[in-house]
Amino acid sequence: MIKILSKYYIFILAFCIPNICLSQFEGVVHYEISYTSGDPDTRSYIDMLPKKSILYIKGRQMRLDQPIAGGGSQSFITYPALNSSILVMRLMGQKFQVALSGEQMQEFEQIQKLEIVEGSETKEIHGFKCQQAFALMGNDSLEIFYAPDAKTPCIIPQFSNLKGLLLEYEIINDKIRIKYSCNKIIRESIADEIFDVNDTVLKIPFEQFAQSFAIPKSPPIDGR
Numbered sequence: 001m002i003k004i005l006s007k008y009y010i011f012i013l014a015f016c017i018p019n020i021c022l023s024q025f026e027g028v029v030h031y032e033i034s035y036t037s038g039d040p041d042t043r044s045y046i047d048m049l050p051k052k053s054i055l056y057i058k059g060r061q062m063r064l065d066q067p068i069a070g071g072g073s074q075s076f077i078t079y080p081a082l083n084s085s086i087l088v089m090r091l092m093g094q095k096f097q098v099a100l101s102g103e104q105m106q107e108f109e110q111i112q113k114l115e116i117v118e119g120s121e122t123k124e125i126h127g128f129k130c131q132q133a134f135a136l137m138g139n140d141s142l143e144i145f146y147a148p149d150a151k152t153p154c155i156i157p158q159f160s161n162l163k164g165l166l167l168e169y170e171i172i173n174d175k176i177r178i179k180y181s182c183n184k185i186i187r188e189s190i191a192d193e194i195f196d197v198n199d200t201v202l203k204i205p206f207e208q209f210a211q212s213f214a215i216p217k218s219p220p221i222d223g224r
Helices: 002-013 102-108 206-212
Strands: 027-036 052-058 061-068 072-079 084-091 094-101 115-125 128-137 140-147 165-173 176-187
Touching: 094 206, 115 140, 128 165
Parallel strands: none
Antiparallel strands: 027 052, 027 176, 052 061, 061 072, 072 084, 084 094, 115 128, 128 140, 140 165, 165 176
């Protein structure tokens, strides 16, 4: 179970490191998440992985919420101005937070930018005109549709060369192809409080968290 749980944290932490570009979009993006894998070992726990996520964006601040198996949840909140992030977990009736500095995030996840090739297709996704692109990963390619007119911080480090809101995209993690598809997008003012974490929530040092959930210090840079 610990091995499976650790995949949740790698899963969310790997996707939420913003770059320094300023955002012209403020609002909430809802995604459906689907998974495919030809590997029997990974298929055994795909059903336990999150099926939806909600992304809040305000300026360079972001918050990503995802449910996890057993009625738990996880939230990852970035504070670019402070070069820090916080992971908030609700698991088995307990709630705790883990603060991560920029240095700890890079220790946890060595980032590799992928080569991005623009595609020829466009399509509209919930009122946004989206441009097709492909991220090249070895002999594989990951299809992306992003909205160039909605400038945002990059939520996927490997796609940081794309300057626009990702509304449909694929990633590969632990031999699983994961597809995010936007099913609702709302332009609205986001209250600052959405990025607050109550000081009474139990604080766990990153080192203890990493050790407890068997998180490797140096995962493969390609996410496989």
